[in-house]
Amino acid sequence: MNGQGLGFPLFPPRASALADRVDALFFFLLALTGIVTLIVATLVIVFAVRYRQRPGRVIAPSQTAGSTLLELAWTIVPGLLFVVPFVWGARLYVDAAVPPPNALTITAIGKQWMWKFQHQGGQREIDSLHVPLGRPVRLLLTSEDVIHSLYIPAFRMKQDVLPGRYTTVWFQADRAGDFHLFCSEFCGTAHSRMGGQVTVMQPEAYERWLALGASESLASRGAKLFQQLGCNTCHRGDSLQRAPGLVGLYGRPVQLTDGRIVTADEDYLRESIVEPASKIVLGWQPIMPSFKGRVTDDELLQLVAYIRSLEPPAPEPFAPEGQPLFPAQRRQGG
Amino acid sequence: MIVATVALERPHEETYLSVGTTARSWLLTTDHKRIGILYMVSITLMFLVGGVAATFMRITLLSPGGGVVAMETYNKLFTIHGVIMVWFFLIPSIPSVLGNFVLPMMLGARDVAFPRLNLASWYIFVAGSLFLLWTVVTGGVDTGWTFYTPYSTQYATSHVVSTTLGVFIVGFSSILTGLNFIVTTHRMRAPGLTWFRLPLFVWSLYATSLILVLATPVLGITLILVTLERWLGIGIFDPALGGDPLLFQHLFWFYSHPAVYIMILPGMGVISELIPTFSRKRLFGYTFVAGASIAIAVLGFLVWGHHMFTAGMSTHAALVFSMLSYLVAIPSAIKVFNWTATLYRGAVSFETPMLYAIGFIGLFTTGGMTGLFLASLAVDVHVTDTYFVIAHFHYIMVGGMVTAYMGGLHYWWPKISGRMYPENLGRLAAMTIFLGFNLTFFPQYILGYLGMPRRYAGYPPEFHVLNVLSTAGASILAVGYALPLAYLLWSLRYGERASANPWGGTTLEWTTSSPPPEHNFAHTPIVTHGPYDYVRGPQGDQRG
Numbered sequence: 001m002n003g004q005g006l007g008f009p010l011f012p013p014r015a016s017a018l019a020d021r022v023d024a025l026f027f028f029l030l031a032l033t034g035i036v037t038l039i040v041a042t043l044v045i046v047f048a049v050r051y052r053q054r055p056g057r058v059i060a061p062s063q064t065a066g067s068t069l070l071e072l073a074w075t076i077v078p079g080l081l082f083v084v085p086f087v088w089g090a091r092l093y094v095d096a097a098v099p100p101p102n103a104l105t106i107t108a109i110g111k112q113w114m115w116k117f118q119h120q121g122g123q124r125e126i127d128s129l130h131v132p133l134g135r136p137v138r139l140l141l142t143s144e145d146v147i148h149s150l151y152i153p154a155f156r157m158k159q160d161v162l163p164g165r166y167t168t169v170w171f172q173a174d175r176a177g178d179f180h181l182f183c184s185e186f187c188g189t190a191h192s193r194m195g196g197q198v199t200v201m202q203p204e205a206y207e208r209w210l211a212l213g214a215s216e217s218l219a220s221r222g223a224k225l226f227q228q229l230g231c232n233t234c235h236r237g238d239s240l241q242r243a244p245g246l247v248g249l250y251g252r253p254v255q256l257t258d259g260r261i262v263t264a265d266e267d268y269l270r271e272s273i274v275e276p277a278s279k280i281v282l283g284w285q286p287i288m289p290s291f292k293g294r295v296t297d298d299e300l301l302q303l304v305a306y307i308r309s310l311e312p313p314a315p316e317p318f319a320p321e322g323q324p325l326f327p328a329q330r331r332q333g334g
Numbered sequence: 335m336i337v338a339t340v341a342l343e344r345p346h347e348e349t350y351l352s353v354g355t356t357a358r359s360w361l362l363t364t365d366h367k368r369i370g371i372l373y374m375v376s377i378t379l380m381f382l383v384g385g386v387a388a389t390f391m392r393i394t395l396l397s398p399g400g401g402v403v404a405m406e407t408y409n410k411l412f413t414i415h416g417v418i419m420v421w422f423f424l425i426p427s428i429p430s431v432l433g434n435f436v437l438p439m440m441l442g443a444r445d446v447a448f449p450r451l452n453l454a455s456w457y458i459f460v461a462g463s464l465f466l467l468w469t470v471v472t473g474g475v476d477t478g479w480t481f482y483t484p485y486s487t488q489y490a491t492s493h494v495v496s497t498t499l500g501v502f503i504v505g506f507s508s509i510l511t512g513l514n515f516i517v518t519t520h521r522m523r524a525p526g527l528t529w530f531r532l533p534l535f536v537w538s539l540y541a542t543s544l545i546l547v548l549a550t551p552v553l554g555i556t557l558i559l560v561t562l563e564r565w566l567g568i569g570i571f572d573p574a575l576g577g578d579p580l581l582f583q584h585l586f587w588f589y590s591h592p593a594v595y596i597m598i599l600p601g602m603g604v605i606s607e608l609i610p611t612f613s614r615k616r617l618f619g620y621t622f623v624a625g626a627s628i629a630i631a632v633l634g635f636l637v638w639g640h641h642m643f644t645a646g647m648s649t650h651a652a653l654v655f656s657m658l659s660y661l662v663a664i665p666s667a668i669k670v671f672n673w674t675a676t677l678y679r680g681a682v683s684f685e686t687p688m689l690y691a692i693g694f695i696g697l698f699t700t701g702g703m704t705g706l707f708l709a710s711l712a713v714d715v716h717v718t719d720t721y722f723v724i725a726h727f728h729y730i731m732v733g734g735m736v737t738a739y740m741g742g743l744h745y746w747w748p749k750i751s752g753r754m755y756p757e758n759l760g761r762l763a764a765m766t767i768f769l770g771f772n773l774t775f776f777p778q779y780i781l782g783y784l785g786m787p788r789r790y791a792g793y794p795p796e797f798h799v800l801n802v803l804s805t806a807g808a809s810i811l812a813v814g815y816a817l818p819l820a821y822l823l824w825s826l827r828y829g830e831r832a833s834a835n836p837w838g839g840t841t842l843e844w845t846t847s848s849p850p851p852e853h854n855f856a857h858t859p860i861v862t863h864g865p866y867d868y869v870r871g872p873q874g875d876q877r878g
Contacts, residue, residue: 051679
């Protein structure tokens, strides 16, 4: 099947649970379309040869105008058959949009022409990504310049990476090894070089790898920035504060002055820092200045990691961590 | 039981070709037939430029490390290949060449409704083409034919503005041709030629024209916004300026998905002519095939989001677009089934146009079937922006549309030139193209599922063999396309003289001489029955 005997592969490696499920759907589609194509091709060839023009036959023996019954049949039957791949594909897509609550978050920034990854412990890597086997990993993605797309064929996973917005994607690797990582959205001159590899490691090996590169965690860097930028003068978290408290905010629904209710996900936090006026929390004045241009994309991710880390003393079991992010939808909403 | 129309030998009568032979008589003509030929010459030249770009791409991809051309050059090659083949070849191909030539004759008319506007369309096309060629000569453009923002507006350093302006200009040529065809079909039909007596090629051109008129302005506006953002920095698409890059994708695909149907509906129309003619049998399910064209034109406007399943669009929107994408596949399937049923109990012969028609059914079905993979959300996530998509749309646009164009060109060549092409060479070329095409593009499906992204100047070594196969196929394909270019030109002088109706066709263009007189018909035909009626013979009385 994968063509080892040929010296080159005909089928990509599978390294995630999703990959098996996508391949199953792929083979279903291959069988369905293969059978129909074969039937059509056979009929065309058989009819063309069997009913070829014979000497003396100026016109066809049959001049039928059609058959409503047949027309209905070949309209309705494909329509019904299509329900299967639609529902199946949609089901997998929706599942792939919702990361499990215990997923490990790794940030990724795309820029012309490299991928910069950062783990929660502050470990950085460029054009390579180390992840643990058997644990859900959620990638929080953004771009410093143009649109890129993070594509890992072995996981059957792809997500566009946009400037000025966070997108997320998740996977759970189930096979150790090195796999391709590509940029699949054209991004300029060295687009075809913008890639590297994902290394799936045994959990213990991953822990050792993390320990080697350990530095200050993202949240702790974010906490320092929070002080330096003076965020804490308003977001004080006590009765004197002039801005909403941030403890336990992440993942919670927020009521806005314009009546909308949005979820405080990472993209909301990012937007509230760079464009605070676009979403005002009910009960507060629009007094926050924009930090656009004052913080880099890296620093933004650190601030967001810090705010995320502010857990209330007794954490309540919120569903929101696991909620899908619909940035585009939220923008259009309201 | 008459089929063969008596070829009216009128050696002393002037044909549309003999009324004037000066350059002026061609450049100032308002004859739809001559304008069709002007288009044929122009798009053939553009096809050669686009083909040269493709040739260099396939040569570069012969080795994993690329290296034949710099990455930057490779990016310009695929951009120019895409821009030219989409807007300067495929979109005008069947409508502006074969449509211009045949449509008024199929309607029993002397010309299109607005002959001078028709000539203006061609001049606009030429102006846009020169703009684009100038861009190529002065350094090219590297955004891809999709001009995604903010790359195209803020980051690309190549000639984005002159390219978008070239495409903008050529858009008006599309709009005016569409408008002309719509009005012509409404107003210029011969007495008795009711809507349900129209040949299916007319129905498909009508559906295409609706899309041309409704969708092209959206493209024009979008390209102007890109230009304004690039020149003046107004924030429409660039998030750094407060814009939204996904807005560009929505606007672009709102045009460009319907444009895919501009690039296949006319091809389906040609096939609907070829199959009955070479089966000597009435087309099966005429009303359903005609209705399917309109259904495709309408539904085609509702599926643009399927280009954006990984773009960061909402999950709910993705679900709706996926479902609608399955829906739009149904009318295409209806057509394939009806063509197949037409062959049943026919009297099938295998002249060159029919070989192209049979090839079309196979290639279009394969391309359409792989569209079902792309409509399925989770599979699309894996294969979008890979060679799977490249293979899919080349099966539709080259395997489908170009094959249909070649079929139509051979079918109407006797009418256009008054000469027959060499039949055996024609068959050989059709089979060469079919083989070369499959060898070029089938490996790309496998490459795509393996995960090779599109628009890559180099690739990991395990993709090497399949890329070499693809390049080998492309060289066979090139021979296949060069053959007709040579023998059709040869036939202009040395081809056997064609009779009025060499194939026993039943539509009105076969009731006039080959080549036709300047005003098509000696007398306006009166139509008493539908097309493809092999019992009653050609539409229109022959009282002359």
